[in-house]
Amino acid sequence: MSQGTHIQWTDATWVIAAGCNKVSKACRDCWAIVHAWRLAHNPNEKIARNYRGTVMKVGDKLNWTGKINPIEDRLNVVRKWKPQRIFVDSMSDIFHKGLPDDFRDMAFHVMADCPHHTFQLLTKRIDEGERYLQRFFPDGVPSHIHVGVSIADEEDAVKQLPILAQVKADVRWVSYEPALGRVNWHEWFRRQACNWVVVGGESRNQTAFEPRPFNIWWARELINEARLFRSLGVRVFVKQLGACPIEAPRHDGATGYQLKLKHKAGGNWDEWPEDLRVREIAYEKQ
Numbered sequence: 037m038s039q040g041t042h043i044q045w046t047d048a049t050w051v052i053a054a055g056c057n058k059v060s061k062a063c064r065d066c067w068a069i070v071h072a073w074r075l076a077h078n079p080n081e082k083i084a085r086n087y088r089g090t091v092m093k094v095g096d097k098l099n100w101t102g103k104i105n106p107i108e109d110r111l112n113v114v115r116k117w118k119p120q121r122i123f124v125d126s127m128s129d130i131f132h133k134g135l136p137d138d139f140r141d142m143a144f145h146v147m148a149d150c151p152h153h154t155f156q157l158l159t160k161r162i163d164e165g166e167r168y169l170q171r172f173f174p175d176g177v178p179s180h181i182h183v184g185v186s187i188a189d190e191e192d193a194v195k196q197l198p199i200l201a202q203v204k205a206d207v208r209w210v211s212y213e214p215a216l217g218r219v220n221w222h223e224w225f226r227r228q229a230c231n232w233v234v235v236g237g238e239s240r241n242q243t244a245f246e247p248r249p250f251n252i253w254w255a256r257e258l259i260n261e262a263r264l265f266r267s268l269g270v271r272v273f274v275k276q277l278g279a280c281p282i283e284a285p286r287h288d289g290a291t292g293y294q295l296k297l298k299h300k301a302g303g304n305w306d307e308w309p310e311d312l313r314v315r316e317i318a319y320e321k322q
């Protein structure tokens with residue numbers, strides 16, 4: 037909804053729908069659920085109505101209901117914004133089946149009309165996304181629209197990255213957050229499945245769950261592999277080390293210990309080991 041955001045890899049969020057449902061282990065602590073619940077109870081009716089019915093409370097736990105509320109009056113606001121990076125549909129998933137196709141079409145028309153921005157799509161439904169983008173942009177996705185998937189480990193990568201690789205886009209990217217297991221980045225970069233990866237450990241959200249460990253060896257391996265493929269345009273952005281970062285010499289963390297950081301999401305890079313301080317933006321062909 038707003039332009040400002042605390043998300044380090046973007047400049048603004050563009051909320052054009054609310055609602056979703058959990059589809060992967062990475063969704064366990066979905067921060068958007070708590071946020072949507074609060075907004076649904078906002079005393080300002082104009083705000084509350086956009087979120088009403090999207091979240092339910094069962095016992096002490098919140099979850100999505102599966103209802104998606106398109107927010108039509110937000111569609112055109114980006115036309116007036118100064119040029120910036122914009123995270124699209126941060127309170128839903130742009131390729132959720134519950135979002136009507138005609139509404140999605142309107143959103144993509146706005147994006148196509150605004151090449152002064154960089155639009156960052158992020159989905160856990162790239163199978164739907166690949167079909168849609170192929171239909172909407174038969175000659176390829178314009179270079180100012182970056183197509184991303186969210187994964188937590190190699191199991192997710194195997195499901196999503198081969199499909200992402202089929203999308204005709206200059207920037208195909210991956211949000212590896214919360215990173216919950218090792219990923220074989222060498223293979224995915226070799227296959228040119230993606231060329232920008234944002235990595236992060238899990239935050240402590242206002243849910244009943246404890247943050248899961250983030251072995252910072254996984255980030256180190258990603259950084260090292262990305263360097264090997266730099267000439268292909270591969271770049272990395274280390275977002276945060278999460279609330280439970282483990283310093284370990286091996287990928288299984290068997291001999292690791294927890295790093296004690298003051299920043300609650302491990303997002304202050306002054307506290308990080310020096311070799312992890314890598315924040316590159318996506319490389320765009322000129």
Ligand code: SF4
Pocket residue numbers: 056057058059060062063066067068069127128129160
């Ligand atoms: S896909 Fe994204 S918005 Fe939807 S439940 Fe998962 S984390 Fe939340």
